[in-house]
Amino acid sequence: xxKIILLVLSVxxxxxxxxxxxxxxxxxxxxxxxxxxxxxxxxxxGELGNLVQKTNPTIDREFMIERGQWxxxxxxxxxxxxxxxxxDSYAGKKCVLLSVGKxxxxxxxxxxxxxxxxxxxxxxxxxxxxxxxYAKSNIDCDKIFVGAVTxxxxxxxxxxxxxxxxxxxxxxLTITPGVHPKSGGYTNKLLDRSAVVIGLATKYDNxxxxxxxxxxxxxxxxxxxx
Numbered sequence: 001x002x003k004i005i006l007l008v009l010s011v012x013x014x015x016x017x018x019x020x021x022x023x024x025x026x027x028x029x030x031x032x033x034x035x036x037x038x039x040x041x042x043x044x045x046g047e048l049g050n051l052v053q054k055t056n057p058t059i060d061r062e063f064m065i066e067r068g069q070w071x072x073x074x075x076x077x078x079x080x081x082x083x084x085x086x087x088d089s090y091a092g093k094k095c096v097l098l099s100v101g102k103x104x105x106x107x108x109x110x111x112x113x114x115x116x117x118x119x120x121x122x123x124x125x126x127x128x129x130x131x132x133x134y135a136k137s138n139i140d141c142d143k144i145f146v147g148a149v150t151x152x153x154x155x156x157x158x159x160x161x162x163x164x165x166x167x168x169x170x171x172x173l174t175i176t177p178g179v180h181p182k183s184g185g186y187t188n189k190l191l192d193r194s195a196v197v198i199g200l201a202t203k204y205d206n207x208x209x210x211x212x213x214x215x216x217x218x219x220x221x222x223x224x225x226x
Contacts, residue, residue, distance in 0.1 A: 022121045023196060024068035026133075026220035027092045028084050031070055034059050039072045039082040039096070039117065045153040048120050048193050056080075066120070070096070073116045073197070079104035079210060080115050090134040090168045090218040097138065099214035100202040109202050109210045112145035113153065116199030121222060123148060123156070123194040125177050130223045131196065132172040135164045138214040144200050148175050148222075151193030154185025159197075164215065174225070196222050 025031060034040060035057035042065055043053055052063045052071065056078045065071065072082035079101040089095040098117055100109050108114045123129065135144060147159020158175040177194075180186035198220070202213040 020223050021221040022129075022224070023119060023220050023222050025070070027089075027218055028070065028094045028096045029092050031084055032063070033084050036081070037083045037085070039070050039084070041072045041074055042118070043073075043075065045073065045118065045149050045195055046151055046193075048151065067122075068119075070117055070119050073113070073118045073199070075106070075108065075114050077104065077106040077109070077114075079106055079109065082117050085216075088136075088216060090136070092218070095216050095218035097214060097216055098198070098200060099139070100200065100210055100212065102210055102212035104210040105208065106210065110204065112197075112199030112201050115201060116145070116197050117217070118195040118197045120193065120195045121148075123175070123177050123191045124224075125180075125182070125188060125191055128178070128225045129175040130172055130225055131158075131175055131221070132170065132223065133198065133220040134168055134170050134218045135162075136168045136216040137164050137166045138216050139212055141200055141213045141215045144198055144215055146171070146173060146198050148177075148194050148196050150185050150190035151195075152185050152190055154190070156180070156194065168216075168218075175222075196220070
């Protein structure tokens with residue numbers, strides 16, 4: 001009987017721990033996808049409550065930008081893909097493959113803001129947060145930008161470039177919105193419309209064409225610290 005009680009308490013504790021994350025479906029197991037299993041695309045970080053872009057990937061119906069969903073943040077370029085795959089993962093059956101294709105003349109693919117995935121969350125100024133995730137370099141990717149931005153794209157303290165390896169590995173960092181003033185891009189209203197972001201940046205060859213780069217991401221959590 002004592003063992004059963006301990007087991008039940010352990011399960012409850014684990015469930016409570018899992019529920020502390022602000023991220024929905026951090027393992028990408030149940031995301032709605034479109035053309036070529038891609039996440040829907042947003043053009044800016046201020047679009048919460050609007051409709052997604054209908055090209056790259058092609059979307060033939062209205063789809064609202066809401067919390068609890070993952071999106072690809074990109075300009076109108078088919079050379080950036082954020083696809084859900086089931087051929088590899090850290091845990092579960094799926095993960096997301098974030099990739100910039102080769103030979104693109106599209107500008108700004110060397111800036112993480114134009115090549116990222118995002119999920120909108122409510123962030124409180126009085127709290128700090130642990131952003132935890134698993135990553136695996138896929139093609140020539142040795143670092144990714146990880147963190148959070150407010151509703152107008154202002155980067156929140158603690159967001160940074162993270163060095164990654166070709167093997168699945170856990171990473172974490174601390175987001176501290178309280179260091180920012182209550183003005184400009186860091187008002188309480190904009191913090192309420194924040195987004196967790198993970199992006200990459202490619203380079204260009206001598207002909208100003210993009211070099212292919214990609215990363216696998218899985219089990220993303222944003223956990224309020226006590």
